[in-house]
Amino acid sequence: MILDEAAGDLFLKEWARQRGYDLSQREAVGEVPSRVIAIMGHFAKEAGELGSVVLDAAQDNHFTPTEKRLIRDSIAPVKDLISALERAIAR
Incomplete structure (x- = not known):
């Protein structure tokens, strides 16, 4: 690693080039993509x-009132996260 750092990643770049890859500088992940992830x-x-x-x-091919409530309660956080995702990508 120290050799690569001293050579400006020369070894890694040459290794990749010999195998048909082009290593290009990657832009840093910003706040919005991190939030979306x-x-x-x-x-x-x-x-x-x-x-x-x-x-x-x-499982029993029937939803009881309690099961329906549990399903509704489980849907709410999914809806909230979809809204949060929409807001995050709108920035």
Whole structure:
């Protein structure tokens, strides 16, 4: 690593070039993409929990009033995260 740093990544660039790759400078991830990534992580978790609640409730091919309430309660965070995602990408 020290050799690469001293040579300005010369070794890495040459290795990549010999294999047909072009290493170009990557722009830093800004606040908005980082926020979107964080929201998507939370969304995936909440969507998984919603799916679990729905599948558990549907096992007997009937939704009880309690199961319907649990489903509605599980939908709310998913909706909130979709709204947060829309706001994050609108910036």
